[in-house]
Amino acid sequence: MVALTRSREDLARAGAGLSRSRLRPPAQPSRRVQERGECRRRADPHGCASRALRRPDARGAACAAAIGCTDARGARRDRVRSRGDRRDGCRQVRRSGAMIDFSIPEETRLLVDTVRRFVETEVQPLEDVVEQTATVPADALAVTKAKAQKLGLYAMNMPADVGGGGLSCVEHCLVEEEFGRTSDALIRRVFGQVYPMLMACKGDQVERYLKPTVKGDKICAMAITEPGAGSDAASISTTAHLDGDEWVLNGTKHFISDGDIADYIILMALTDKDKRARGGITLFLVDRDTPGFKVARTQPMMGHRGYGHAELSFEDCRIPKAAVLGEVGGGFKLIMQSVLQIRLAHIGARAVGMAQRALEMMRKHAGERRQFGQLIGEFQMVQKLIADSATEIFGVKMMVMNAAWDIDQGKDARDKVSMIKVAASEMQGRVVDRAIQVFGGMGFSKDLPLERMYRDARVTRIYDGTSEIHRMLVARSTIKNGLQL
Numbered sequence: 330m331v332a333l334t335r336s337r338e339d340l341a342r343a344g345a346g347l348s349r350s351r352l353r354p355p356a357q358p359s360r361r362v363q364e365r366g367e368c369r370r371r372a373d374p375h376g377c378a379s380r381a382l383r384r385p386d387a388r389g390a391a392c393a394a395a396i397g398c399t400d401a402r403g404a405r406r407d408r409v410r411s412r413g414d415r416r417d418g419c420r421q422v423r424r425s426g427a428m429i430d431f432s433i434p435e436e437t438r439l440l441v442d443t444v445r446r447f448v449e450t451e452v453q454p455l456e457d458v459v460e461q462t463a464t465v466p467a468d469a470l471a472v473t474k475a476k477a478q479k480l481g482l483y484a485m486n487m488p489a490d491v492g493g494g495g496l497s498c499v500e501h502c503l504v505e506e507e508f509g510r511t512s513d514a515l516i517r518r519v520f521g522q523v524y525p526m527l528m529a530c531k532g533d534q535v536e537r538y539l540k541p542t543v544k545g546d547k548i549c550a551m552a553i554t555e556p557g558a559g560s561d562a563a564s565i566s567t568t569a570h571l572d573g574d575e576w577v578l579n580g581t582k583h584f585i586s587d588g589d590i591a592d593y594i595i596l597m598a599l600t601d602k603d604k605r606a607r608g609g610i611t612l613f614l615v616d617r618d619t620p621g622f623k624v625a626r627t628q629p630m631m632g633h634r635g636y637g638h639a640e641l642s643f644e645d646c647r648i649p650k651a652a653v654l655g656e657v658g659g660g661f662k663l664i665m666q667s668v669l670q671i672r673l674a675h676i677g678a679r680a681v682g683m684a685q686r687a688l689e690m691m692r693k694h695a696g697e698r699r700q701f702g703q704l705i706g707e708f709q710m711v712q713k714l715i716a717d718s719a720t721e722i723f724g725v726k727m728m729v730m731n732a733a734w735d736i737d738q739g740k741d742a743r744d745k746v747s748m749i750k751v752a753a754s755e756m757q758g759r760v761v762d763r764a765i766q767v768f769g770g771m772g773f774s775k776d777l778p779l780e781r782m783y784r785d786a787r788v789t790r791i792y793d794g795t796s797e798i799h800r801m802l803v804a805r806s807t808i809k810n811g812l813q814l
């Protein structure tokens with residue numbers, strides 16, 4: 330097992346700490362890598378590697394043809410593989426399909442690169458103004474959102490036949506990882522926050538709610554939590570009762586993200602007090618200007634500046650009988666199905682993206698900052714902060730990819746997603762905290778995005794189910810069924 334034997338040099342390095350050369354700031358990419366990038370950009374000048382590449386229409390075909398250089402890379406890679414296959418018995422096993430292939434297809438890699446470039450060049454520059462003003466400036470947003478839409482980067486979580494990205498769950502998580510490199514307010518406004526349960530729209534609802542939301546013309550909020558019902562969502566007290574051809578809504582929701590600006594609300598209400606989660610909870614689509622509905626107040630938060638969280642009140646609020654989303658009594662199930670992918674992508678994948686950004690910052694700083702006459706990255710205690718972060722990010726990334734793959738195979742990934750919700754949110758907090766430590770006083774200052782990331786990361790242990798609730802679910806399932814991987 331030659332590949333597993335570490336060279337003497339490697340062992341010495343592991344014992345004595347990293348060599349100086351490995352602590353230098355990230356090197357410029359090699360000429361060959363630069364050329365590959367140029368080739369890619371030349372072929373795909375707008376970075377249009379997403380929907381255009383996926384659609385079997387003329388534009389998609391033209392764009393696919395234009396990236397001939399990537400096909401050439403693919404051919405080269407195949408040649409290298411088959412050479413390796415002949416030499417290496419282990420690779421022959423892979424060829425027969427007995428081993429898992431973790432490689433990312435070229436088309437997906439292009440898409441992810443496009444999103445990363447877009448986030449770095451178009452979105453991250455807006456972060457400071459959002460933090461300072463607590464709003465996403467309308468003029469800059471109009472330009473950036475239009476660019477994202479033109480590239481097919483809006484509502485990427487939704488199926489292609491309703492105008493979304495048409496991505497697999499694995500692809501969607503890879504994209505969300507890149508989104509995680511910027512703030513939630515900007516992700517919402519530039520790339521869209523389209524709740525997957527909108528796929529339950531039927532009849533007129535499709536044109537009135539689903540399509541305009543996917544297109545970016547309407548903003549939607551999802552209202553489940555109440556002052557008296559948080560973790561125990563089935564204990565809500567907001568009610569809906571039928572009166573002739575109308576539902577009458579009464580109750581209060583709070584902490585509702587975008588509740589202050591949403592064009593309409595997906596509201597969870599009780600339609601049968603005895604049945605509750607077992608057929609007594611229904612989802613409704615409530616327009617913003619409906620009499621009886623009002624935004625009672627906005628609720629200032631520790632982080633996530635740039636979008637609001639609101640208390641919403643419903644007092645004898647009358648909506649049409651046809652405003653039910655999905656089936657009467659089917660609301661709890663629909664919410665639970667939808668939040669699975671939201672948790673995986675918005676918490677799991679985004680946590681990996683934010684943590685990677687923090688790790689890149691601390692790695693660079695450790696290779697540049699000198700104290701006591703040497704680079705701080707040569708101090709073993711600083712190395713530990715970096716090593717622990719890299720290790721944890723890798724672990725969570727693999728968990729996210731594994732669960733996403735399960736979902737793509739139609740498998741039940743609920744337990745895994747609960748584990749990921751806990752592991753990702755807690756990893757994210759620890760990594761950003763370590764990054765602040767590596768930067769010292771600079772890490773605590775508002776000159777760097779780390780203090781924002783620190784505040785923003787905190788809530789991921791609370792919303793979409795607290796760490797305690799998800800641990801409870803994992804424990805119950807593991808005690809009952811054992812660990813099902």
Ligand SMILES: Cc1cc2nc3c(=O)[nH]c(=O)nc-3n(C[C@H](O)[C@H](O)[C@H](O)COP(=O)(O)OP(=O)(O)OC[C@H]3O[C@@H](n4cnc5c(N)ncnc54)[C@H](O)[C@@H]3O)c2cc1C
Nearest residue numbers: 551552553554559560584585586791792793794795797798
């Ligand atoms: C920034 C932000 C945005 C949000 N956005 C939305 C939104 O858009 N829509 C929406 O509907 N909601 C939203 N929420 C609400 C969020 O989902 C809830 O805050 C969350 O579910 C927790 O509920 P709670 O705050 O009532 O806490 P509680 O349920 O009161 O929990 C308090 C504490 O008790 C613990 N606890 C509760 N039950 C158990 C148990 N069985 N075992 C062990 N410990 C337990 C919890 O883990 C927690 O530590 C948002 C919240 C925030 C902060």
